[in-house]
Amino acid sequence: MPGSLILFYVAAAFVLSGGIGVVVSKNIVYCAFSLLVSMIGIAGVFLLAFAEFLALVQILIYGGAVVIVILFALMLTRIEDFRDISDNRNRPLALVISLGLLAMLIASLVRTPTPQGDQSAVSMVELGESLFTDWAIPFEVASLVLLVALVGAIVIVRRDAGDEEQGDPS
């Protein structure tokens, strides 16, 4: 068995165990930690697929920023409120949606041709050029959306004008 396959299984185990942890864990903070494990596993999969840049972005954005913001929010809320939640009326709906998503994913997996032979990493120069020429407009739109969200967050957090700034808008 080649080494990369072993690494793939390790990464996959991370992804799966993390995912299961998110769903199963009763403690909401554990859920967030499991999410992080899953994210790092995905970064590992990206790395094995020679997408170094994507892997690092995965760690930076999801592992570093998103999970931490989630944790941040969780710690500011009252954990006791979530401790007893074991069931939800929307469970059938969630089941339908998740099954649908699963079907979609499987379908797309089956339809996508598997590339054969050695893959090499996309060079950073190519990536940057395509991002800022072909995909410049979507890129800018995405950043605009984020900016709007940022400003909106500040507006919401700010209690009343003239008051000192509250915390960070991240």
Place this chain on the structure above:
Amino acid sequence: MSLSEVFIILAKAVILMLSVSLVVLVLTYAERKALARIQQRMGPTRVGFKGILQPVADSLKLITKEDILPTWADRGVYWLAPIAVFVPAFLMWVTIPVTRQIVVENLDLGLFYITAVSVLSVLGLLMAGWGSASKWAVMGGLRAAGQLISYEIPFIMAILGVAMLAQSLDLTEIVAQQHSVSFALVQPLGLFIFLTSALAELGRTPFDIHHAESEVIGGPFVEYSGAHWSIFFLAEYMNTFTIAVLTVLLFLGGWSWPTMPFEGFLHATLSLIWLLIKTSAVLWLIFWIRGTYPRLRIDQLMAFGWKLLVPLSFLNIVITAIVLFYGLPLWVLTCLSGILLVGAVCIIRLNSSSSMERDTVRLVSAKDVRSKAKFSPLETSGGAE
């Protein structure tokens, strides 16, 4: 991947671990001695010659100390937190070159890798804060999360400025680019932003609010003791050293020497020594700042980060882009950067809370007070001015 490759990776990791541990030991000793000099003390003198074995004694003491688990602590999270802080600090070292030859694994995306991995250490602090089941620890953890995420932005942006100048994310390439002129001269503003935000990322004075001893009593680490506590500080000192080396590599020209007359092994050794000399200068600066400055408050820290450093870091990128795009000579960038830096200092000086007149304390002569026949304190009160 053959067995020998795995073995080589393991060997490299062990060597890296050993050298980094050694560096940390030296660094704790150096910091204690440096602070002692600043404060006119003697510092450690007992263990070994001039106290040089003090860090070893300290670590032995910490390792043999009892590990305490608070009753209400979340066992798993509590024990895992030190590891979560330590691993990113260690992983960063994989790609940092200390000379052109000596590097564990030189990555093309080296700089990006470092920024990505460094973010993860926040998580360890949050875990420590939450797992300790102590309010002080939670407050410290939340402070750490807010602070570290905020300063991530100027930190990355300052690095980006360097990457634009060097047209590369490869650290050896960046050093090679600085052969003629170091980027500190081209981007003084970038250096300022990098150092300030790096201090905040490290949680060192004046940004040490997340483990402020006088406020949150050590923050996330308040409940830890013994070996686990020492791992936190191992990580902290590793990060300090990383930042110092990065500053040298990114801004101060790394190991590059105008004309290095030697080749091969001698060249590598001399480069390493030159790099270490520069690094210790940066470290001294960090210690010096620690010995001088008080701590900021959380809202001031956030305001400083978001209102000053983030806009400045964007401006830094903008002026770099303009100069590079129009192919202007680099001294133009130096001038622009310098002007912005001076402006930033002025802003700090004229900041609303510190610009209020300082001489609010006036002197009232005792003679004047005595000469008043019937004295009533409120009548002469100047409180209303």
Place this chain on the structure above:
Amino acid sequence: MQIHETENETDGSIDLMINMGPQHPSTHGVFRLVIWVDGERIIKSEPHIGYLHRGSEKICESEHYSQIVTLFDRMDYVGNLNSELAFCLATEKIMDVCVPERAEYIRVILCELNRVASHMLFYGVYGLDAGAMTPILYAFREREKIQNLFESVTGARMMHNYIRIGGVKENLPRDFQQRLHEVLEHLKRGIEECDALISKNEMFLARTKGVGAISGADAIDFGVTGPALRASGVVEDIRVTDPYSIYDRFDFNIPVGTYGDCWDRFYVRVEEMRESVKIIEQAARDLPEGDISAAVRRIVRPPKGEVFVRTESPRGDLAVFLVSDGTDTPYRVKVRAPSFANLQALEQMLQGAYLADAVLILGSIDLIMGEVDR
């Protein structure tokens, strides 16, 4: 994880109750401050005192007058000589003893040196509260000089028991004037250096300006005295407005603040150190020869009666109310401790402050818990 929370009545958010102390490093002794915080902002605070209660006032009732001086040493253990002076003045007043000139001058010199030492300690500890670790070591460097001088005069570095009823214990050592001169020269440099290290730092200014402000009228209502009151703009210094000992002979300035915030309270003390040095210089220049103690019996039996004496200790208005029933132990000794009174304004000062400010506000009052609890 167990977190004690209370519902905030106004907006339904959660306030976190935190015990700051009695084991917190910056409560300046065993002082407990219960605070309710919303994030970092303080909603409500509740000071708890009494952890250092030793019953000093009660013990006074069973000790001889000369022994009580040692108890006063241990109330304000940073401004010992000033505490001793307060009690001795009270006893002298009730006995109507005339203290020799030289003793008065020695008392003033030592008390003012003690004030500088106390303010130096405050300066250092305040730096530590603000997160700077060097000021305390600079402050101790200066303070050590004063302590050495005290040691040469009184034989002890802290608990002197030097000021006695009717005078002082021993005459000054022979080389005192010269040593005092050296210490003063050293102190002047030291005060300027301490000032330059932290007082001009923008970060320190930003931390202290406008924090924990209290108006002059409020401060008077709370019974705040000393530097904390003068910082609020009230010109009130007992050395001048109600002079005791020989303070009416010296020419010095009273530093008075404007806003009553932490910065004013801090800087009033820095200025006061300079003024104290001036007083010491004048007193050392005029120091007369002569007796150092009035002739007082070893066992003091003051006549029946009561007396109230106010003095200006480094922390404020240290007053002693003494009731004598004619025996060799007092009937009642009541100490009006400045730290205790100043502490009462803490809740007001903490309104809307941040958690980090609480440390600075508490520090700016310059508490000595031994004096608060007695």
Place this chain on the structure above:
Amino acid sequence: MIGDIIGFIGGLAVTLKSTWREPVTAEYPESDKRLNLEERYMGFPALTWDGDVEEPYCTGCMVCIRECPTQCMTAEMKDNPLYPEESRRRKIVDTFEINLGRCIICGICVDVCSFDAIEMSHEHELSKYERNGNRVDLQSLISMGRSYQQKVGWEPKNPGKNRGTPQVEENSQSAINDAEVTDSRSGEPMEGDECPDL
């Protein structure tokens, strides 16, 4: 000066300046680097030794014990076996104990002693491993006192009254008895009390 305008640079200058100064601290237990004890330094109280007649000055009159604010001392008196041939002291201390854990080094015992028998020695390193190690008996008190006497060249403040050698002055015998009596009544007016108001 730039430090006055931009304070955070001025502070750096201050710390940089003091970096080049000599440390003000010293290593504590090393004997050559200790601070000098001032002549008046008040260490723990010790009993003085009359070398002329080889006995302590203390007569066990208990005045220090009565005046001690913390009641840290106990003493017993006995008839002096050397009296009257070798010593003028009729009574001599039999046992004396100071609990150094209670002593507050206030020096009141020295002030009240009429026989120059107790002095604040320069002893200050008296940490003990046992809980009762702080209880210092007559023997150790005297040895403390003797080393202190040797160190400072101690002389009794009131030699005429307090020297134990009988041949000094036979007629001062009455004085010593008076002193004893006066002190046992402790608190009565002493000679030299001239303040008119009392």
